Amino acid sequence: MTTADLYMRLSDARLEEALDGREAKLRAMAAELGWTVHRVITENDLTSGNADGSLRPASAFKRQKITLPDGSIGLRTVRPGFRSMLNDLTSGRADAILAEDLDRLLRQPRDGEDLLDAVELSRASARSLSGSLTLTDGGTDAERFTARIMAAVANKFSADTARRVAAARERLTGQSWHGGQRPYGYRHDPDAPKYHKRLFVNEDEAAVFKAAAADILDRDISLRAIARDLRDQGVPAATGVQWAASTLRDVLLKPTVAGLAAYKGELRPGPWPAILERDVWERLRDKLTDPGRQTNKANAPRWLVSKFARCGVCGCTLHVTAGGQRPPAYSGDECNHVSRNARFVDDYIARIVVARLSQPDAADLLRPPPRPGVDTVKLRAEARKLRARKAAQVRLHAAGDLDDADLAAGLREFRTRLVKIDAQLAASDQPDPLAEFRDNPAAVVWESLTLPRKRAVAQVLIESITILPTRKGRRAFDPDSVAVTWRGQGASSAAS
Numbered sequence: 418m419t420t421a422d423l424y425m426r427l428s429d430a431r432l433e434e435a436l437d438g439r440e441a442k443l444r445a446m447a448a449e450l451g452w453t454v455h456r457v458i459t460e461n462d463l464t465s466g467n468a469d470g471s472l473r474p475a476s477a478f479k480r481q482k483i484t485l486p487d488g489s490i491g492l493r494t495v496r497p498g499f500r501s502m503l504n505d506l507t508s509g510r511a512d513a514i515l516a517e518d519l520d521r522l523l524r525q526p527r528d529g530e531d532l533l534d535a536v537e538l539s540r541a542s543a544r545s546l547s548g549s550l551t552l553t554d555g556g557t558d559a560e561r562f563t564a565r566i567m568a569a570v571a572n573k574f575s576a577d578t579a580r581r582v583a584a585a586r587e588r589l590t591g592q593s594w595h596g597g598q599r600p601y602g603y604r605h606d607p608d609a610p611k612y613h614k615r616l617f618v619n620e621d622e623a624a625v626f627k628a629a630a631a632d633i634l635d636r637d638i639s640l641r642a643i644a645r646d647l648r649d650q651g652v653p654a655a656t657g658v659q660w661a662a663s664t665l666r667d668v669l670l671k672p673t674v675a676g677l678a679a680y681k682g683e684l685r686p687g688p689w690p691a692i693l694e695r696d697v698w699e700r701l702r703d704k705l706t707d708p709g710r711q712t713n714k715a716n717a718p719r720w721l722v723s724k725f726a727r728c729g730v731c732g733c734t735l736h737v738t739a740g741g742q743r744p745p746a747y748s749g750d751e752c753n754h755v756s757r758n759a760r761f762v763d764d765y766i767a768r769i770v771v772a773r774l775s776q777p778d779a780a781d782l783l784r785p786p787p788r789p790g791v792d793t794v795k796l797r798a799e800a801r802k803l804r805a806r807k808a809a810q811v812r813l814h815a816a817g818d819l820d821d822a823d824l825a826a827g828l829r830e831f832r833t834r835l836v837k838i839d840a841q842l843a844a845s846d847q848p849d850p851l852a853e854f855r856d857n858p859a860a861v862v863w864e865s866l867t868l869p870r871k872r873a874v875a876q877v878l879i880e881s882i883t884i885l886p887t888r889k890g891r892r893a894f895d896p897d898s899v900a901v902t903w904r905g906q907g908a909s910s911a912a913s
Contacts, residue, residue, distance in 0.1 A: 419542070421452040421513035422502045426477060426521050427461030439517065446546055447515055455511045460498040477524040478575035494525055503535040513542040519549040519564070520571035529568035533561055590680040592688060600673045601655040602626050602692050616673075616689035623692045625652060626674055629665065630693055630701050635852065636873035640665050640705075642718075646867040666705055674698060699797050721763040721871060722882050723747070729885035729900065730754035747884055755884050761894040766882065767863065769901065770875050774851075774859035800838045807831045851877060880904045 423443040440457055447454055477499075480492040499522075505511040514536075516522040522545070523529050536543055536552050543552040549567050552560050586595055594614040599605055602623050603616040625647065632638040640662040647660040654660055654668070668674070675698035676691030677684045693701070718724055719737070726735045728749045737759045739745040745759040773779065810827045813819040819827075851874065854862050863871065883900040 419450075419452045419512045420455040420510075421447055421450075421515050422455050422505050422511045423447065423457045424498070424502055424514060424516045424522060425457070425459045425461070426496075426498075427459070442546060443515055443517065446544070450513075450515075450544065452513055452515065455505065458498040458502050460496055477520070477522070477528070478572070478579070480525065494523075494528060499523070499528070503531060506535045506539045506541045509539065511541070512539070513544070515543075516545045516550065518545050518547040519567045520574070521545075522550065523568060524571040524575045526565070526568050526572060529565060533564060537561075587680055590678050590685055594687070594689065595678075599655060600671060601668045602674055603689065613688070616687075618690055618692060622655075626669070626692050629669060630697055631852070632870060632873070633669075633704065634697070634700055636870060636877075638869040638873055642869035643867075646869055650867075670702055670705060672698070696797075703797065718872065719868070720745070720747075720759050721766055721868070721875060723759075725872070725876060726762070726882040726884055728752055728754050729883045729898075735884060755886055757884050757887075757898070758894060762884070762899060765894070765896055765899055766875060766879075766901070767871070770878060771859045771863050773878055773903065774854055774863075779854075779859075796838050796841055800835060803831050803835055803838075878904060 423440065425439055425443070427439075443457075444454060477494055477496065479494065481495050482490060483493050483495065485491045502511075502514060506514070514522075514532075523532060532543070533552075533556060535541070537555045540555040541552075542554060543550055543556075545551075550564060552564065556564070589595070592613060594605075594616050600616070602619055602625075604619050606615040606617055609615045629643050632643055633640070644660040644662045644665045647665075652660070654664055658664070672679045672684055673687065673689070674692045675695045676687055676689060677695070678687035679685075691698075723736050724734055726747060727733065728735060731749070731752050731754055733749045733751045735747040735749055735755070737745045738748050746756045747759050747762055748756045807828065810819060810824055810831075814821070814824040853866070854874075863874075866874065880902040883902075885898045885900060887895055887898050
């Protein structure tokens with residue numbers, strides 16, 4: 418009895434009928450042919466196929482650069498289901514293939530040849546519901562000739578479609594949203610004309626963008642800490658999945674958030690409002706894409722002064738530990754000199770920070786930092802052009818079109834100008850970590866902050882926290898055992 422693999426590829430779930438109905442049609446035809454179904458292979462963009470949980474494309478036309486078994490580089494469609502189906506034929510696990518149409522099965526002549534080889538070697542058969550694919554017991558010369566023609570036709574159709582889509586995207590860039598998954602921070606305008614799609618700002622999601630940008634630029638809070646806080650608050654990403662540092666980085670780097678549309682490296686104003694000012698977004702992009710940027714791979718701290726407070730005996734860094742019936746306590750990474758209830762310490766630090774920000778002289782702390790009057794947008798654009806020209810000179814030198822002396826002179830000139838630009842940008846990009854406290858009650862603002870932002874505020878105000886040993890047998894929390902040194906004021910144990 419002939420056993421067959423049924424193959425389905427769904428490239429767009431929004432436009433095609435449900436998989437259940439399609440599978441039923443394939444099973445009905447298999448029954449008519451007298452074939453027993455070995456297994457159903459489904460490749461579609463509903464299947465999570467990537468490590469980050471994103472959806473896997475199921476294109477039979479688009480090729481990817483891959484390393485072949487012999488070590489060489491080639492272009493191939495990447496469809497594990499299709500390859501496993503061919504393996505079923507060559508291993509004898511299946512004797513036939515049944516698909517809906519040849520262009521659902523393949524759209525690359527190379528894939529067509531792989532199919533023909535597998536069918537011929539195994540003396541298998543292949544059919545389609547539409548009649549576009551017929552191979553019988555390895556395939557006759559006429560059947561193989563027809564299959565090759567149909568594969569070329571399917572390839573030409575896909576190439577023409579890709580060309581028209583690319584031309585339309587280029588023509589409409591800056592005039593219309595290109596469609597697809599909505600960008601985080603926005604919602605679609607359902608009444609917009611077909612080729613002039615607009616986006617409206619989703620205020621709740623826009624607030625996430627603005628807070629994340631301020632946290633990264635003004636408070637030096639990590640992506641990992643921000644993502645964890647969004648997960649703790651139950652804030653979902655645009656696709657409904659939980660936030661991760663990589664997901665947050667990706668959405669922050671999209672030019673859409675600055676009201677820009679990108680096409681082949683060129684940025685144009687888009688027909689939607691910006692959530693972040695362009696200068697703010699460019700600062701954010703430059704920081705997140707800086708090759709020298711230090712990223713913290715460790716877990717984000719879950720306590721206010723963890724990894725900041727120090728032991729009063731040996732000076733080692735303190736972190737929070739918990740075990741058995743004992744409450745979480747600050748203890749040393751390398752010693753056991755002190756152990757202090759973590760909640761009591763954090764509550765105490767929170768109280769004195771709020772008290773410090775509520776004092777009359779706090780106006781000096783909350784004054785916006787001076788920002789030199791420089792055109793940062795122009796400077797960043799000049800820096801990008803200089804780096805592009807620098808890379809072009811290196812390529813010319815590698816090709817033998819530029820001698821060593823000219824290369825050295827050009828690189829020296831580029832470096833000198835880039836150092837000046839970086840210095841001007843660094844002076845202009847001074848952080849403003851206490852901005853939310855300006856003209857607002859300190860206690861109210863503090864309670865509204867996330868833990869990473871509270872940690873950042875505490876570290877702006879406090880130079881050091883030292884936890885001292887207490888007398889043996891003392892059970893009550895002793896504020897005097899927590900020595901705080903305020904920046905610019907010296908040591909004290911309270912906000913006095």
